[in-house]
Amino acid sequence: MNVSEAIILVVDDEPELCEIFAAWLARSGCQVLTAANGAEALVTIQSTRVDAIITDIRMPIMDGVTLVRRLHELHLRIPSIIFVSGFGDIDVREMTSLGVEALLTKPVVRHQLLAALSNCLARRSDLWLTPMQNDPEDSIDMALASLADAQANSTMNLGRGGLCLACEGMLPECSVAFAIHLRKEDIVLKGQGYIRWTDPETGHIGLEFKFLDPSTRQFVVETLAEQDPYSYIPRCC
Amino acid sequence: MFSNVGMPHGYCFFWQPGLLWLHVVSDSLIAFAYLLIPFALLRIIRRRSDIPFNGVVLAFGAFILACGSTHLMDVYTLWHPVYWLSGTLKAFTAVISIATFFILIRLTPAILKFPSSADMRQLNDRLNSVLESTSDGVLTIDFNWQVLYANRVAQETNPGKELLGRSLWESFPPLHGSTAEEQLTIAMVRRFSTTYEEHYPPYDQWFRVHAFPSTDGITLFFSNITAEKKLQLQLQQEKELKEQRIEALGHMAGGLAHEINNPLSIIQARASDLKEIADEGVPVPSMAVQSACESILRTCGRAVRILRGLQGFAREGSKDPMQTASVQAIADQTVELVVRRFQTHKVDLQVTVQPALPGLECREVQISQIILNLLNNAFDAVDSSGKQERWVRLQIAQAASGDSPGLCIEVIDSGLGVDEKSKSHLMEPFFTTKPVGSGLGVGLSLSRAIARDHHGTLELTSVDGHTCFRLLLPFTQPQVSTAAATSPPRKFPHMAQEPS
Numbered sequence: 001m002n003v004s005e006a007i008i009l010v011v012d013d014e015p016e017l018c019e020i021f022a023a024w025l026a027r028s029g030c031q032v033l034t035a036a037n038g039a040e041a042l043v044t045i046q047s048t049r050v051d052a053i054i055t056d057i058r059m060p061i062m063d064g065v066t067l068v069r070r071l072h073e074l075h076l077r078i079p080s081i082i083f084v085s086g087f088g089d090i091d092v093r094e095m096t097s098l099g100v101e102a103l104l105t106k107p108v109v110r111h112q113l114l115a116a117l118s119n120c121l122a123r124r125s126d127l128w129l130t131p132m133q134n135d136p137e138d139s140i141d142m143a144l145a146s147l148a149d150a151q152a153n154s155t156m157n158l159g160r161g162g163l164c165l166a167c168e169g170m171l172p173e174c175s176v177a178f179a180i181h182l183r184k185e186d187i188v189l190k191g192q193g194y195i196r197w198t199d200p201e202t203g204h205i206g207l208e209f210k211f212l213d214p215s216t217r218q219f220v221v222e223t224l225a226e227q228d229p230y231s232y233i234p235r236c237c
Numbered sequence: 238m239f240s241n242v243g244m245p246h247g248y249c250f251f252w253q254p255g256l257l258w259l260h261v262v263s264d265s266l267i268a269f270a271y272l273l274i275p276f277a278l279l280r281i282i283r284r285r286s287d288i289p290f291n292g293v294v295l296a297f298g299a300f301i302l303a304c305g306s307t308h309l310m311d312v313y314t315l316w317h318p319v320y321w322l323s324g325t326l327k328a329f330t331a332v333i334s335i336a337t338f339f340i341l342i343r344l345t346p347a348i349l350k351f352p353s354s355a356d357m358r359q360l361n362d363r364l365n366s367v368l369e370s371t372s373d374g375v376l377t378i379d380f381n382w383q384v385l386y387a388n389r390v391a392q393e394t395n396p397g398k399e400l401l402g403r404s405l406w407e408s409f410p411p412l413h414g415s416t417a418e419e420q421l422t423i424a425m426v427r428r429f430s431t432t433y434e435e436h437y438p439p440y441d442q443w444f445r446v447h448a449f450p451s452t453d454g455i456t457l458f459f460s461n462i463t464a465e466k467k468l469q470l471q472l473q474q475e476k477e478l479k480e481q482r483i484e485a486l487g488h489m490a491g492g493l494a495h496e497i498n499n500p501l502s503i504i505q506a507r508a509s510d511l512k513e514i515a516d517e518g519v520p521v522p523s524m525a526v527q528s529a530c531e532s533i534l535r536t537c538g539r540a541v542r543i544l545r546g547l548q549g550f551a552r553e554g555s556k557d558p559m560q561t562a563s564v565q566a567i568a569d570q571t572v573e574l575v576v577r578r579f580q581t582h583k584v585d586l587q588v589t590v591q592p593a594l595p596g597l598e599c600r601e602v603q604i605s606q607i608i609l610n611l612l613n614n615a616f617d618a619v620d621s622s623g624k625q626e627r628w629v630r631l632q633i634a635q636a637a638s639g640d641s642p643g644l645c646i647e648v649i650d651s652g653l654g655v656d657e658k659s660k661s662h663l664m665e666p667f668f669t670t671k672p673v674g675s676g677l678g679v680g681l682s683l684s685r686a687i688a689r690d691h692h693g694t695l696e697l698t699s700v701d702g703h704t705c706f707r708l709l710l711p712f713t714q715p716q717v718s719t720a721a722a723t724s725p726p727r728k729f730p731h732m733a734q735e736p737s
Contacts, residue, residue, distance in 0.1 A: 020506040060582035106498040107505035
């Protein structure tokens with residue numbers, strides 16, 4: 001979906017910021033709704049079609065995290081959610097597993113907001129086309145029996161924007177090149193991405209796709225169409 | 238050896254009956270006595286196992302027994318001339334006698350070293366004077382908890398009542414059911430030495446007690462550690478205050494990042510919008526510039542106010558001198574710190590300060606900290622109550638009652654109130670009704686400590702069914718010398734002092 005065709009809900013307790021974001025988005029041609037907090041947003045979402053939410057985290061009455069949790073509980077699927085916050089007091093694992101695609105820190109620049117939004121709204125097949133400019137800092141090379149098997153025994157799981165993988169010793173926020181051989185499907189998933197979170201307790205990492213090989217991209221797009229996961233990056237367990 | 242040689246010894250006495258029987262009776266009695274003496278010695282040794290030198294006593298016994306046997310033999314040889322046998326016995330006796338002599342010579346230094354009763358008395362006196370002169374209390378207690386010994390210091394813990402011969406529990410009834418009973422029973426029954434510290438309520442004093450199992454039961458050494466405890470408490474409070482400040486700053490930092498980031502976002506967006514238009518080469522309408530600049534200036538002012546409010550809080554203030562300050566200024570400065578938070582969360586903050594109040598002699602920063610703490614607590618109580626009614630009242634007025642004029646600061650909230658169970662614990666350190674991680678449990682107890690420092694009180698009451706924290710402070714601090722201020726409220730005889 002193009003940004004100009006979308007209906008965007010902006011949630012912020014700061015009226016002036018709401019107004020500024022709305023003006024920016026309106027300039028790109030999309031329809032903008034605003035809400036002063038999570039509770040107001042929830043009312044709007046239940047009565048109107050919303051394609052994407054851009055929300056603050058710290059807000060009175062209902063904060064952004066609670067809003068996202070409530071959406072999940074109520075099985076209200078919003079295609080894209082973006083967090084905008086002044087303070088990084090948030091669990092990235094929970095955030096991405098609840099379907100939040102991006103976390104932007106205030107102050108936000110207009111083109112940054114629009115880029116994140118158009119990425120969120122884009123068809124999956126239009127994503128992950130260009131390799132990173134610099135070589136990834138690390139690499140992952142592994143073989144698994146099959147995707148179904150990996151999903152069943154929590155070694156790998158696929159989300160709308162990346163995957164969760166049982167993989168020890170990786171550093172968060174590090175770029176990686178990966179090659180995962182699925183024996184049954186007889187395919188090597190190849191691409192590049194960023195490690196968004198690591199969980200030393202369970203030995204899992206959350207990897208966000210940045211670039212996928214054409215064959216891998218096709219496989220991922222088909223699988224996503226079939227499984228339609230809620231999470232952006234799922235939790236394996 | 239048993240063969241007869243020559244004539245019986247009786248011939249020498251010409252068988253005169255008188256002489257003969259004199260020898261027979263005398264030798265027999267000597268032999269009889271010599272036979273009894275070893276038994277008497279053995280009896281002594283058995284009864285006093287602590288007496289050393291058993292060896293020499295046994296050797297002496299053997300020597301006397303041997304001597305006795307030679308006398309018996311003398312009686313026998315009056316009629317039977319078995320002089321080889323009697324000679325051999327004498328030779329045997331000679332050997333034992335010589336051996337006893339040498340043993341005795343060798344043991345002489347050790348025997349001489351053995352303390353005399355005068356020595357023992359002196360030693361006892363010395364030990365007593367040590368126990369009497371120490372500043373520790375010493376008590377010896379037998380297995381029936383009767384006091385066998387109490388030194389002067391121990392006796393002085395219970396002035397006017399004799400400790401000796403009475404039960405410990407009878408002399409110190411509050412020890413029943415206390416840590417002391419538990420610990421002392423361990424020492425008494427399980428024969429472990431233990432150390433514990435306990436507060437003794439009747440004297441309001443702290444004691445450190447070492448209990449050791451002894452032959453009679455247990456021995457206690459105890460010292461008064463009230464001064465040490467007070468210092469410890471003071472240090473602990475200072476540490477808590479510092480930690481609370483750091484924690485509060487951390488707590489505020491999150492909110493501040495949000496509070497400061499929002500104005501920054503607005504300023505940046507306004508400026509970047511203007512720049513974007515200018516970059517496109519289109520002339521910027523002056524209306525747009527004006528409204529953007531107004532927004533930027535207004536937002537900058539907001540950020541500055543937030544930061545200014547922080548300055549007062551960043552100082553500790555506990556070492557500040559007491560100075561006369563304006564109550565209105567303290568109130569304004571504190572309210573500025575929280576007013577935004579109240580506004581954004583739609584909690585109505587109603588501040589009423591009685592006009593023309595006299596100056597308050599205080600450590601301004603600390604009073605501000607108490608009010609801040611109370612306002613934050615009230616905010617949390619209102620915000621988590623889920624009620625429609627959302628307000629907090631800060632009321633400052635001259636206190637109506639009391640012998641000297643005082644200031645009454647009240648913080649009342651529309652929250653759910655404090656339940657009875659929490660009420661009694663509320664002022665204790667580390668008690669918080671907020672979820673773990675979100676609250677500052679030390680807040681109230683420290684606020685109360687600060688109030689006490691200012692000769693005031695902080696109490697929890699209710700006004701029309703709403704929670705009300707009331708801080709009462711005198712306008713002027715009473716003139717107290719530092720020495721009197723630090724001495725314990727109730728003096729305990731001699732315990733904490735040097736022995737006189």
